[in-house]
Amino acid sequence: MKKKRLSKQQLIDKQKLDDKKFNRTMLISFSILFLCLLSILIFYTYRCDTRLTWRKMDWYGKVVPKNWICMDGDILQIHESTKAVFEDKIYYFCSQECFNHLVKHFREVAITPDAYSGDSINKSVAIIGLKERGKPELVYFKNERNFKNYYETKAEKQKQVSNK
Numbered sequence: 001m002k003k004k005r006l007s008k009q010q011l012i013d014k015q016k017l018d019d020k021k022f023n024r025t026m027l028i029s030f031s032i033l034f035l036c037l038l039s040i041l042i043f044y045t046y047r048c049d050t051r052l053t054w055r056k057m058d059w060y061g062k063v064v065p066k067n068w069i070c071m072d073g074d075i076l077q078i079h080e081s082t083k084a085v086f087e088d089k090i091y092y093f094c095s096q097e098c099f100n101h102l103v104k105h106f107r108e109v110a111i112t113p114d115a116y117s118g119d120s121i122n123k124s125v126a127i128i129g130l131k132e133r134g135k136p137e138l139v140y141f142k143n144e145r146n147f148k149n150y151y152e153t154k155a156e157k158q159k160q161v162s163n164k
């Protein structure tokens with residue numbers, strides 16, 4: 001009689017142990033699943049940010065495509081910008097407000113100094129580059145020579161600073 005009860009107790013213990021094992025397996029599986037879902041979610045949420053960070057690094061010293069900038073804010077955009085025609089010239093904006101702002105303050109916004117020579121130029125015909133590596137600010141140039149000179153001068157200055 002006693003023996004039987006003991007084995008019953010053992011059975012219960014075994015059952016408990018199995019339950020514990022099962023629970024642990026479930027917990028691990030769910031944790032893995034949860035982490036996978038979380039990574040996917042983070043990837044999709046920050047996909048554009050990641051790309052923007054990459055462009056800010058990679059496009060330094062290269063001609064920046066106009067459809068990725070806002071000519072009102074003079075910064076690289078996270079999403080592609082929209083083209084707008086004003087007085088037969090093509091500009092790019094992130095929003096309708098920015099376009100309106102340019103139209104309203106045309107002389108201050110659409111006309112900008114060449115970052116190398118200081119000549120006044122219209123943004124619609126400018127060659128555009130990044131002011132600094134890793135930053136979204138833009139600089140405009142009248143021609144390719146000024147564009148090249150700007151980055152060469154900057155590289156030269158950086159060399160001097162690091163040699164000191």
Ligand SMILES: [Zn+2]
Nearest residue numbers: 070073094098
């Ligand atoms: Zn804008």
